[in-house]
Amino acid sequence: MNLFAQMRARVLSDLEALQSRGVLPEGLSMDNVAVEPPRDPAHGDMATNAAMVLAKPAGMKPRDIAQALADELTSDDRVTSCEVAGPGFLNLRLAPTVWQGVVQDVLQQGAGFGRSDLGQGKKVMVEYVSANPTGPLHVGHTRGAVFGDALASLLDFAGYNVTREYYINDGGAQVDVLARSVYLRYLEAHGQDVAFEDGTYPGDYLIDVGIALKAKVGDAFVDKGEQFWLQDVREYATEAMMDLIRADLGQLGIKMDNFFSEKSLYGTGLIESAIKSLDDKGLIYEGVLEPPKGKKPEDWEPREQTLFKSTDHGDDVDRPVKKSDGAWTYFAPDIAYHFDKVQRGFDMLIDVFGADHGGYVKRMKAAVSALSDGRVPLDIKLTQLVKLYKNGEPFKMSKRAGTFVTLRDVVDQVGSDVTRFVMLTRKNDAPLDFDFDKVLEQSKDNPVYYVQYAHARIASILRKATDAGIAVHDTDLSSADLSKLDHTAELALAMKLSEWPRLVETAARSNEPHRVAFYLYELASDFHSLYHLGRSEDGLRAIQDDDHATSQAKIALARATAVVIAAGLGILGVEPAEEMR
Structure with missing residues (x-):
């Protein structure tokens, strides 16, 4: 039950009634009419911008529209007051029964409360992590992995x-470098001294791969030229890294x-088919690009290339898909x-990239559009990047990885739940400081x-x-006398639910799962505030001595809070705590 959507529907219905009586002109677009929580809770329970967005097209004063709408809304039993504020905002206050009903809805719907048909079953592809298969995932990959996974769960x-x-x-030159690195570890497993040069990967994680390769092929590749082993080692190493x-x-x-x-795109005709699709639309041509910004003319060698007319689909410049020597550019397989x-x-595509891919956004969007x-x-x-700290100092690189802090380093330090939640405490495009302490x-x-x-506290309640003999099954709590939830703090918590x-x-509309983490913190804060009030005001304690009916109502509110916390944590991929240790 989306109460805000229900109230918006009522607002739209009343606006249509005003149109039918000639108070408002016909033909007004209602698309931008919203009903949302007010910025300041002191102003009311809900606010609508209807008068503000309709005033200009209606040729009327915003406050006149707001007052007419207020007169309509007061006939709704859920609305206790309508106040026109400022230039024409309309603030609503709703009856306590509305918020008490929310608690009942949560308990009756359980984990399904808040689920939406917004997506209408549309097929969405979320591509994330997608790291080069050359080593273990590092902390930057961790953030992208958590973000992408939480986004996928949110959309579901x-x-x-x-x-x-x-x-x-696995189609680029970096995989050849991986193969050469594994080959060095393979030689090392045969007792040879090796040196990691020419950009090869020195991380300890390849030691076991080299040993395993020795067990598989013996000395068949020892002291042989690359033409004898590169392809086999490349495939073996790639699969080993993907297992990792x-x-x-x-x-x-x-x-x-x-x-x-x-x-799988190479040698199968898939790249050729994609480029032909663009060519059939008149978007492929032979041409010479302008020199990149900042390049001096003497540094620039103009070459005719096969280009994709990406500027027809919003890009800044056209992009090469084939080099002057006939080889595909790195962009071609991505197309x-x-x-x-x-x-x-798929009806919608989402790619989760690292911060260093910012220049890739427009060209890829242009390609998909075309x-x-x-x-x-x-x-x-x-x-964006993650900065790691421990004991007030930057957290040092992993010996195992050789050059970076791995995902496992982080999870080993704080656990999966903490890692996932913290990675979502900032918007994805904002830098994140991760302090282990x-x-x-x-x-x-x-x-x-x-x-x-908050969740553990509710589990304790x-x-x-149960020990006090109070029935706390959701079906029992949903049928409790929730009119006993009448304190301002109790109603505020129900409003947050x-x-x-x-x-x-x-x-989901904005593809921003961090909003869930922010909301959960606010919900937990409202619950903790109510809990602490109960320590000074006996009437707010969850368990009332010798009054099971009142206790059930207050426990119902707590339990409903736990249901929503668990649902939100489930989207984030975090297991809710039953007790704190």
């Missing part, structure tokens, strides 16, 4: 048919639906991969602790209520 909760996919970048990456993702509870290999996504029938004739939208989310701190300043503590369905839809 909002009614989309979601597919999670990992694009294996899958295990890393498993540490965070992430399971992909698909793994798509870039290498082919997204062409494959479009061909698979390939799908504008039918399939592509949203690209960039995740602070994320384990037991205080209000630590969001993950604060939210988990339910256990104590009512925001959950709206929050889900807002976050």
Whole structure:
């Protein structure tokens, strides 16, 4: 039940009634009419901007429209007052029964409360992580992995048919470097001294791979030229790294639906088909690009290349898809991969990239727009860098990885739940400081602790209520006399619960799962405030001595809070705590 959507529907109905009586002119667009929580709770329970957005097209004063709408809304039993404020905002106050009804709805719907049909079953592909298969996932990949996984869960909760996919970048030269690195470890396993030069990867994680390769092929590749072993070692090393990456993702509870290999695009005609599709639309031509900004003319060698007319679809410049020597550019297989996504029938595509891919956004959006004739939208989310701290100092690199801090380093330090929640405490395009000491701190300043503590506190209340002989099953609590929830703090908590369905839809529309983490912190704060009031005001304690009816009502509110917290944490991929240790 989205209470805000229900009230918006009532506002629209009343506006139509005003039109039918000639108070408002016909033909007004209501698309931008909203009903939302006011910025200041002191102003009311809900606010609508209807008068503000309709005044100009209606040729009327905003306050006149607001007053006419207020007169209509006061006939609704749910509305106790309508106040015209400022230039024409309309603030509403709703009856306590509305908020008490929200508690009942949560308990009756359980984990389904807040689920939406916003997506209407549309097929969405979320591609995330997609790291080069050259080593373990590092902390930057961790943020993208958590963000992408939470976004996929959020969209599923909002009614989309979601597919999670990992694009294996196994078609480029970096995989040859991996193969050479594994070969060095293979020689090392045969007792040879080796030196990691020419950009090869020195991380200890390849030692076991080299040993395993020795066990598989013996000395067949020892002291042989690359032409004898490069292809075999490349395939072996790539699969070994993907096994490592899958295990890393498993540490965070992430399971992909698909793994798509870039290498599968080569020699199969898929790249050629994608480029032909663009060519058939008149978007491929032979030409010479202008020199890049900042390049001096003497540094620039003009070359004729095969170009994609991406400027026809919103890009800044046209992009090469084939080099002057006839080889594909790195952009060509990415076009082919997204062409494959479009061909698979997805209604919407989302790519989660690292911060260093900012220059890639417009060209990829242009490609998908051209390939799908504008039918399939592509949203690209960039995740900014993560800075790690411990004991007030930057957290040092992993010896195992050689050059970076791995996902496993982070999870081993604080656990999967903390890692996932903290990675979502900032918007994806904002830098994130991850302090190992602070994320384990037991205080209000630590969001993950604060939210988990709220859920654990409620679990403790339910256990104590059971010991006291109070029926605390959801069916019992949903039929309790909820009119006993009449304190301002209790109604405020119920109001916050009512925001959950709206929050889900807002976050899903913007592809911003961090909004869920923010909401959970606010909900936990409202619950903790009520709990602490109960320590000084006996009438607010969850368990009232010798008054099971009142106790049930107050426990119902607490239990409804736990249901929503658990649902939100489920979207974030975090297990709700039953007790704190």
